[in-house]
Amino acid sequence: MGRSPCCEKAHTNKGAWTKEEDERLVAYIRAHGEGCWRSLPKAAGLLRCGKSCRLRWMNYLRPDLKRGNFTDEEDELIIRLHALLGNKWSLIAGQLPGRTDNEIKNYWNTHIKRKLLARGIDPQTHRPLGAGGAGADAAAATGIAAHRAAALLHPAAAAPASPVALAVIKPAPAESSDDGGRSSSSSGGASTGEPRCPDLNLDLSVGLPAADTPTSQPQPVVCLCYRLGLRAGEACGCQADKPGPQGFRYFRPLEQGQYI
DNA sequence: AACGAACACAACCGCCAAGGC
DNA sequence: AGCCTTGGCGGTTGTGTTCGT
Numbered sequence: 387m388g389r390s391p392c393c394e395k396a397h398t399n400k401g402a403w404t405k406e407e408d409e410r411l412v413a414y415i416r417a418h419g420e421g422c423w424r425s426l427p428k429a430a431g432l433l434r435c436g437k438s439c440r441l442r443w444m445n446y447l448r449p450d451l452k453r454g455n456f457t458d459e460e461d462e463l464i465i466r467l468h469a470l471l472g473n474k475w476s477l478i479a480g481q482l483p484g485r486t487d488n489e490i491k492n493y494w495n496t497h498i499k500r501k502l503l504a505r506g507i508d509p510q511t512h513r514p515l516g517a518g519g520a521g522a523d524a525a526a527a528t529g530i531a532a533h534r535a536a537a538l539l540h541p542a543a544a545a546p547a548s549p550v551a552l553a554v555i556k557p558a559p560a561e562s563s564d565d566g567g568r569s570s571s572s573s574g575g576a577s578t579g580e581p582r583c584p585d586l587n588l589d590l591s592v593g594l595p596a597a598d599t600p601t602s603q604p605q606p607v608v609c610l611c612y613r614l615g616l617r618a619g620e621a622c623g624c625q626a627d628k629p630g631p632q633g634f635r636y637f638r639p640l641e642q643g644q645y646i
Numbered sequence: 647a648a649c650g651a652a653c654a655c656a657a658c659c660g661c662c663a664a665g666g667c
Numbered sequence: 668a669g670c671c672t673t674g675g676c677g678g679t680t681g682t683g684t685t686c687g688t
Contacts, residue, residue, distance in 0.1 A: 402656070402682080424673065440674075441657070476676060491677075492655050 399433045403442055407432055411439055412447050445486045452484025456493055464490060464498060469512040 399407070414430035420443070423436035432439060445451075456464075460482060467478045475487035475494075482490065494509075502509040 400658075422673080435658090437659095437674085438657075444675095445656080473677065487676075488656080496654055 398427075398435050398438070400438075403446075407434065408442070408447060411443060415443060415447075441488075445488045450484060451486065456485075456497075460485070461498060461501070464494065465502065465512075468494065468498075468509075 403411075410430050410432055414426065418429070423440045425436070426432075426439050427434045427436055430439070434442075463482065464478060467481055471477050473491075475491040479485050479487040479490050499509040502512075503515070506515050507513065508515050
């Protein structure tokens with residue numbers, strides 16, 4: 387079995403990219419666009435693997451990349467998205483324009499993990515350290531985790547200083563999958579390898595509030611317990627008997643320090 | 647000044663799914 | 668239906684830099 391390498395390793399450079407290589411890659415993509423990565427290196431005169439070219443372009447050379455330090459707002463958004471999605475770095479990156487999955491992954495591992503630990507929060511379960519154990523993992527493995535994630539993303543649950551205020555979660559069709567089916571091996575949250583519930587296949591949309599959005603008005607957030615077939619009061623404090631205009635239900639945010 | 651440890655981040659590796667043939 | 672190619676993803680490693688002794 388096995389598979390052929392994506393390139394002939396004997397004839398490819400490895401390691402850090404030189405300025406000249408960067409220039410060649412950028413020039414080629416500007417002229418021809420992002421096409422076939424496998425054939426690109428040869429066409430561009432690069433002694434690189436196609437995957438390496440793609441990575442270099444995606445992570446460092448793309449013109450729309452935002453360089454520089456992460457802001458506090460981005461920090462908080464990453465933390466909330468990680469609570470919801472786990473180690474789905476590409477999905478998280480999709481909510482942070484100009485940031486790449488690799489960048490976010492590195493930032494998480496080097497900064498945010500420590501930041502959460504300093505706050506006394508387990509970076510994997512997003513629960514207070516020592517307050518969960520297997521129970522916390524089990525909770526994260528249930529649909530209730532999705533509800534908690536909604537709470538984490540709810541404006542009222544956001545950190546006071548954070549302008550990241552609106553999160554609308556809409557249920558995706560059950561048959562759709564945007565993670566390429568990799569969730570069984572790497573979806574985040576608990577790292578214990580315990581059995582997990584089926585992925586929720588959330589079609590997640592997160593955005594900053596529009597400039598003219600009155601922040602004092604309640605923002606719609608779907609209670610995922612409803613999606614999971616739970617009734618009012620069975621797993622949350624949402625107002626199930628007052629459905630919103632399009633089936634949305636408003637979630638009562640958790641108090642600070644309150645966890646499900 | 648020299649050395650080692652810790653940190654930050656760029657890059658690589660292996661795996662998987664989708665799509666074409 | 669099965670194989671192969673390709674793009675994409677997450678985990679891990681390698682290397683340069685900074686900090687502490």
